[in-house]
Amino acid sequence: MNKKVLILGVIVIAIIAGLAASFSVSTSEIVNLDMGRTHGTISTAMGSPILGDPSAPITIVEFGDYQCHQCFNWFHNTKPELTRDYIETGKVNLVFVDLAFLGSDSPKAAQASYCAEDQEMYWDYHDLLYTSQESTIDGGWADSERLKAFAFSLGLDMELFESCLDSGKYSKRVQYNIQQAREHGVRGTPGFFIVGPDGQQQQLGGAQPFSVFKQILDPIV
């Protein structure tokens, strides 16, 4: 009898541990492996992992450049409220797609973000780039050495990261994303598409304030 209780107890504990493990996986960063991923008419297959609940009814596709100061403004002034009210509540998710056009360091910074994704640290690296942005374009704050230093500060495996960045592994991925932006008429960064549950999409240009996103999102959430 005692043996049976013990075995049953072990099984129950194993099930609980399994559930806890699966829950922790679902809340960590999910690497995008869906090469056919689209949101509305936009192919986001080569974009970032999804930030937030992948099954959220609304997706915001952000086209951005890590050297763009208006993207910096949006990241610091609008995104925190958007994250708190819509992304963390499961109403909206967000995908970042590169429109790296401002300078020679822009595509490299975008490639570095995908090297960080290889180690499931895309969003940490993305956030660090926008937190560390300096006001000068191609002023050296996002050159290869600094991009590696950012990776080091996040505790990434430097051998993997450096080989990824130096080899230009994600060069074509970034070019594909830039092409997506051009095909969809994005004429500057940041640029947004808000894709609703039935696929209808609305384009927004510039670092618009939170109130604009709220006005668009509330009727369709």
Added chain:
Amino acid sequence: MESAIKFAFSNSKYIILAITIFTSMFIGLLILSEYIFLEPYVVSHIPSGTELGFVLIVIISALSALVLPMNIFRIIMLQKSKQKMGGSILGSIIGAAAGACSCGPIGFAVISTFGSVGATATAFLTNYEIPIRIVAIGILTFTYFTTLKSLKIECKLNS
């Protein structure tokens, strides 16, 4: 000094011109610098960290609105040379150009059209946006005082 300004703006046409210049420059620069959005809703905001840029736009618009009509007045009413007009136009253009490029549609168009040359120009105008605007304010201020001095001499006004 006051009498020279009053003299130049004694004709209401120049007051209307000043208001038109201020309004169009101010609103235009605020749109270019993304303080105002027209689509999908008309909204205005000043993101934190961009307050200085906003103040410089106000100063450039105000100085342009003051200096340009005064110089037009000199040229039309007093038949004087257009030399000082160049300073006010230059100051206004420099002030406007500093914020026009960047990551917005104009910067994107310049880079797409002119490639690496456009990218270099855009980077320069973006990197030095604040110093360029301060230089523009300097040019407009200098033009303002020289214009005032000229008006006092040309019109034989007593300060």
